[in-house]
Amino acid sequence: MNIIYLIRAVAFNSFFESVRNRFFTLFAVFAFTAVYASLLAGVMAVDQEARVLADFGLALIELTALAYALFSASSALLKEAETKTIYLVFSRPVPRWAYLAGKLAGALLTAALMLIVMGGIHLSLLAFRDFGLPDCYAWALAGTFLKLAVIISFAFFVSLFSTSAVSTLVISSVMWTLGHFAAETRFLAEQAPGLKGAAFKILLWLIPNLQIFNARDSAGAACALGPAVFFSAAAWVAASYLAALWMLSRKEF
Amino acid sequence: MRGRGLHLLAAAALTWGAGGFAARNFRSPFPPPSEMRVPAAGATGDMLALALGARRLFSDVWFIRLMQYYGTVEVHDDKEPQARGAAEPAGHEGHHHEHGEFGTGNYPEFFSRARHVLEVDHSFVAAGLYGAASLAFNMQRAGEAEELLRYGLRYSPREWKYLSVLAAIGYSKADNPAAVAQAIAPLLKDPDCPVMLKQQAAFLNKKQGNYALAAAIYADILATSHDEAYVNNARKQLELLSRHEIPPK
Amino acid sequence: MTVPAVLFTDVEKTYKRPRLLGAEYHAALKGLSFEIKAGEVTGLLGLNGAGKTTIMKLITGLLFPTAGIVRVFGHSPADSAAKARVGFLPELPYFPPQIKPGEALFYYGRLSGMAGAELAPAVDSSMEKTGLKPHAGKRISEFSKGMLQRLGLAQALLHKPELLVLDEPVSGLDPLAIHDIRALLAGLNSEGRAIFISSHSISEAEKLCSRVLIMVRGSLAATVTREHWESSPGGLEKIFVEAVK
Numbered sequence A: 001m002n003i004i005y006l007i008r009a010v011a012f013n014s015f016f017e018s019v020r021n022r023f024f025t026l027f028a029v030f031a032f033t034a035v036y037a038s039l040l041a042g043v044m045a046v047d048q049e050a051r052v053l054a055d056f057g058l059a060l061i062e063l064t065a066l067a068y069a070l071f072s073a074s075s076a077l078l079k080e081a082e083t084k085t086i087y088l089v090f091s092r093p094v095p096r097w098a099y100l101a102g103k104l105a106g107a108l109l110t111a112a113l114m115l116i117v118m119g120g121i122h123l124s125l126l127a128f129r130d131f132g133l134p135d136c137y138a139w140a141l142a143g144t145f146l147k148l149a150v151i152i153s154f155a156f157f158v159s160l161f162s163t164s165a166v167s168t169l170v171i172s173s174v175m176w177t178l179g180h181f182a183a184e185t186r187f188l189a190e191q192a193p194g195l196k197g198a199a200f201k202i203l204l205w206l207i208p209n210l211q212i213f214n215a216r217d218s219a220g221a222a223c224a225l226g227p228a229v230f231f232s233a234a235a236w237v238a239a240s241y242l243a244a245l246w247m248l249s250r251k252e253f
Numbered sequence B: 001m002r003g004r005g006l007h008l009l010a011a012a013a014l015t016w017g018a019g020g021f022a023a024r025n026f027r028s029p030f031p032p033p034s035e036m037r038v039p040a041a042g043a044t045g046d047m048l049a050l051a052l053g054a055r056r057l058f059s060d061v062w063f064i065r066l067m068q069y070y071g072t073v074e075v076h077d078d079k080e081p082q083a084r085g086a087a088e089p090a091g092h093e094g095h096h097h098e099h100g101e102f103g104t105g106n107y108p109e110f111f112s113r114a115r116h117v118l119e120v121d122h123s124f125v126a127a128g129l130y131g132a133a134s135l136a137f138n139m140q141r142a143g144e145a146e147e148l149l150r151y152g153l154r155y156s157p158r159e160w161k162y163l164s165v166l167a168a169i170g171y172s173k174a175d176n177p178a179a180v181a182q183a184i185a186p187l188l189k190d191p192d193c194p195v196m197l198k199q200q201a202a203f204l205n206k207k208q209g210n211y212a213l214a215a216a217i218y219a220d221i222l223a224t225s226h227d228e229a230y231v232n233n234a235r236k237q238l239e240l241l242s243r244h245e246i247p248p249k
Numbered sequence C: 001m002t003v004p005a006v007l008f009t010d011v012e013k014t015y016k017r018p019r020l021l022g023a024e025y026h027a028a029l030k031g032l033s034f035e036i037k038a039g040e041v042t043g044l045l046g047l048n049g050a051g052k053t054t055i056m057k058l059i060t061g062l063l064f065p066t067a068g069i070v071r072v073f074g075h076s077p078a079d080s081a082a083k084a085r086v087g088f089l090p091e092l093p094y095f096p097p098q099i100k101p102g103e104a105l106f107y108y109g110r111l112s113g114m115a116g117a118e119l120a121p122a123v124d125s126s127m128e129k130t131g132l133k134p135h136a137g138k139r140i141s142e143f144s145k146g147m148l149q150r151l152g153l154a155q156a157l158l159h160k161p162e163l164l165v166l167d168e169p170v171s172g173l174d175p176l177a178i179h180d181i182r183a184l185l186a187g188l189n190s191e192g193r194a195i196f197i198s199s200h201s202i203s204e205a206e207k208l209c210s211r212v213l214i215m216v217r218g219s220l221a222a223t224v225t226r227e228h229w230e231s232s233p234g235g236l237e238k239i240f241v242e243a244v245k
Helices: A003-020 A022-044 A046-082 A085-090 A096-128 A137-159 A165-180 A182-191 A194-206 A227-250 B002-022 B040-051 B055-071 B110-120 B125-138 B142-155 B160-173 B177-187 B195-207 B211-224 B228-242 C052-059 C101-111 C116-129 C145-157 C175-190 C202-208 C226-231 C235-244
Strands: C006-018 C023-036 C041-046 C067-072 C086-089 C163-167 C194-199 C211-216 C219-225
Touching: A003 A096, A003 C101, A022 A046, A022 A096, A022 B055, A046 A085, A046 A096, A046 A137, A046 A165, A046 B055, A046 B125, A085 A096, A085 C101, A096 A137, A096 A227, A137 A165, A137 A227, A165 A182, A165 B040, A182 A194, A194 B002, A227 B002, B040 B055, B040 B110, B055 B110, B055 B125, B110 B125, B110 B142, B125 B142, B125 B160, B125 B195, B142 B160, B160 B177, B177 B195, B195 B211, B195 B228, B211 B228, C006 C052, C023 C052, C023 C067, C023 C219, C041 C052, C041 C202, C052 C067, C052 C163, C052 C194, C086 C145, C101 C116, C101 C145, C116 C145, C116 C175, C145 C163, C145 C175, C163 C175, C175 C194, C175 C202, C194 C202, C202 C235, C211 C235, C219 C226, C219 C235, C226 C235
Parallel strands: C041 C194, C041 C211, C086 C163, C163 C194
Antiparallel strands: C006 C023, C006 C067, C211 C219
C-alpha cells in the first residue's frame, strides 16, 4: 500500500473538514474585522501609520491563526475518538504513524491557508491605504507559520494525554507564552548564580524559543530566517510528532 | 506496536534537544527586561508584549500613547494644567496637532515615555528621532534628547540618523543654525524623519534666505505627512513663499 | 486445514482507570477462547457490560489483549494483513454531516488502500448493495438513523472484506430497515463472507446466525448452534435467559 497516498488522504480530509467547519468562516470574518480595526489604530499613529498597520495586522494574523490552530489541534484527535470516527480508521490497514502524520499535515495546511488568506486581506487593506509591501512581510508570515507548526504539533502531543480539549488549549498556550520568554529566560540564566541559573538553563532546553521565528524583530539587520531557524522548527515539530506517536501507539480506543 | 514505546520517546527527546541546540546561539535583539522602566499603568501591556512575542506591536502602542500625551494639555511647573498657547519659541512658527503651537512647554513624562518606546523595541528609530527632536527643538530639553539618542545608539550603534540629530542638537546648543540645518539635511528624505525635524529644517533654511530649499521641504511635508497641523502650516508657508510674503526672521 | 477467521485463546482484557492515588482495574474478559470459521455467521449475545464490544475491538485492533492470543486469519489484529480482510461497523457510526455519502466512502476507500480505477466502482457497488444509491445526492445531515446505518455498512463493505464485524447493526432501526439489512447480510454471507454480529436482539441472532456465543460478565457462558436452539423448547431466548441468570 502506498503510504504517501494514505497520509495525503488523511491530510486532505482533515484540511477540508477544517475548511468546511463554520468556525473557519467565523475566524475569517473576525480576522477581517480585526485587521480593519487596525486601520483605526493606524490613523492614530499619524506619520507612523504604515509601521503601525503592518505591526497590528501581522500580530492579529498571528494571534487569530494561533487561536484557530490551537482550537482545532486540541480537538482533532479527541473529536475523532469521541465520535468513534477513529474506529473506522484504525480498523483499516492505516498505520498509526501515517494517520498522525496526515492529521498533522492537515492542520499545517489549514494554518498555511489561514495565513495566506489573512495576509491577502491585510495587504489589500494596506494597498487601499496606499502603502506598499512592508519590509520582510513574507519572512514574517513564514516565521509565523513555523511558530504555528511548532505549537500545533505540541498541541497534538498534549491532546493525547490531557483529559479535555480545554486543558490542551491551556497547556499549549502556556508553552506559547514560555516560548516567547525564552530570550528573557536566557538573560536570567546568564545573570542568576548557582542553582537558580542552572534551573533556568534546564528550562531553556525544555522550552522552544519561539522568538527566533519573529523575522521582523531583527529589523535593520537581515530579516531572512536562517537555516538554523528552519532546522529548529523541524526538530521541535518532529519531536512533538514522535512523542505524540509514542502516546498514540500505546493508546486504546 | 507497544514495544517500541521507549525508542520513540528517546527519539523525541533527542530531536527536541537538537532543536534547542540549533537555536542556542540566538540572542534577542531587544534590550533585556531589566532595562524596562515601566510606568505602573503599562506593566500589563509590557508583560503581554513579552508573552506574545509582540514587542514591535506594543512599542507602537507606547508610541501612540506618547503622541497622545504630547497632544494633550501641557503640565506647567506649578502642576496646573494649562492650554498650550501664546508664546511661540524661536524656530516654531506653527502649532502642534490641533493646538496652537508645536508642543512647547513642560511634559514631564515625555522623556521616560519616549525612552520606554525604545526599551520595548529599540529598532523603532522613527520613535527615537521623534522623541529626541521634540525634546530638543520643541521643548528645549537638549540634555534629555541627547540621553534618548544615546540610549537608542546603545542598541543601534550604526544608526546614522541618531548621530545626525545628535550633531544637530550640538550645533543648536552652539547657536549655529546653519550647521543645524546642514546636520538635519541628510535625514529629510528618509521615511523615518519626523515631520517636526523637516519643519525645523524648512524654518532654518527660510531664516537663512534659502527660500527655494525651504519651499521644497514644505512641499515634501505637504506630500508626505498625515499630521494636519504640520500640513496646514506647510500649505500656509508655501503660499507666503510663493507670494514673497516672507514673514520677518 | 482452513485458518479460522477469528481465534481467541485464553484472552484476558483488563481496563485500567487511573485514579488520584494508584489505579482501578476492571476485568472485562477472562480466559476467553473461541473461534469463528471462515464463511460462518456468528452471533454474540450478552447483557450490557458482558464484554461484547471489547471482543469486537480486540478483533479490529482497537484494543490490545492484556493476556492470551487473538488471531484474525492467522495474523495479529494489529497487522495490516489482518485489517485488510476485516470490515467493521461500530455501534452508531459517525460521519461528517455536511458531506455526501459518496465523499465519505471515497475517503474510507482510500484508507483501505484503494485508488484510481478500483475506487469508484467499489464505492458505487457498496452504495448499490446498501440501497444508498437513490440518496447519493443528499448530505449526511439529511440522513435518518437507518440510512446512517446503511452508510456504516457500506464503508465496511468497500474493500470486500472476508470478515464483517458488526456491533449492533440493527439497533434503533425501523422494521423495514431491519428487514433490508438482514437481507443484505444474508446476501453477503452467501458470497462466502464470515459475519460476526453483536446484538441485544435474540430474534435477530436467531434469524441470521448459525452459531451464537453467549457472554456473561466477561466469560463465555455458552456456545449454541442453530440445531441446538431449534431443537430446544423455548428456543434461543430460553437458553440465553438461563445462561445469564
